[in-house]
Amino acid sequence: MGQIFLVRHGQASFGAVNYDQLSELGYEQARLLGQWYANGRQSFQRVVTGGMARHRQTADTCLAELPKPQLAEADWITDQGFAEFDHHEVLLRHCPEFADAVAFKALLARHVDPPRALEHLFRAAMQRWMGGWHDDDYKETWPAFRRRCVAALERLDTDSSKQATIVFTSGGVISTLMQHLLGLQDYQVMEMNWTLANCAVTKLLQRPGQFTLSYLNNYAHLEWLGQPGAVTYR
Template identity: 85%
Template structure:
């Protein structure tokens, strides 16, 4: 039996000019994951990154913690089908104020709980994107995103027995793959994406012609090795 480990990237730089960079805590989360795998003597036969800077930074930082023998025969590839959907576009189409960072922050600041207000805005933006009534507004529609996530997974289905592939990707991709494997509704994909921790791991088990879920959203390495505050979701 082979296995695929889906790793959500470490905490990115939300609110910064470039979101697609790990924060200081994001790098630490990746190091903790690497230390966890070092302790468990986990070899990796293939490393896949989704093409975004935060994916590669998480992969490089995590795997730098492993002793070289565990990576001696490891194949590294980039598969942009494991990239996240365009959060910026999805939010902008629902809330045009998002185009002006100052105006958007002022909009959120008017609320008693700005993080909660942002969550509500983003949920509404996701519903608009997933609903299908405004597909012409988006560079990538929800069905197109879903298809490319499944396509990326299917390319990994031919892994050899006993081999481990680790994929560094994003929460939207992982949630969408869970929909594919578990038969979830669209709204459940959206709800799940809010619960996936940064640098958490979801394990898939590979049998000939079949992929099943081993476990979902495991962040024990952050709780066991990290300091208070090591577990984040945004």
């Protein structure tokens, strides 16, 4: 039976000019995951990244903690099918102020609880994207994104009964794959995406033509090895 470990990237740089970079804490989260795997003598025969900088940074930092011979023997693949949806575009189409960082921060600052206000804005933006009434506004529609994610997973289908694959990707991709495997509704994808921790792991078991969920959103490595505050969601 094959194993597929879907890793959400470490904390990125939300609010910075370039979001697609790990924060200092994001690098630490990736190191902790690597130490967890090294301690458990977990090896990987295939490493897949979704093509974004934060995916590769998480992969490089995590797997640097594993024994070097094992890392060198792994088959590294970049598959854009595991790239995240364009959250910038999704937010911008719902909230034009998002185009101006100063204006967007001022918008959030008018609320008593800015993080909660951001959550509500993001949920509404996701509903607009997923609803299907404004598909012409987006470079990639929700159905297209969903098909892309499922196709990427299916490319991991293999006849090998023991191969372990680790995939460094994003929360939207993982949530969408859970919808595919568990038959979730669109709104449940949004809810799940909001609760996946940075550098958490979702494990699938794989037989030819079949994927089964083993566990979801495991971040025990951050709780066990990390300092207070090591578990983040944004």
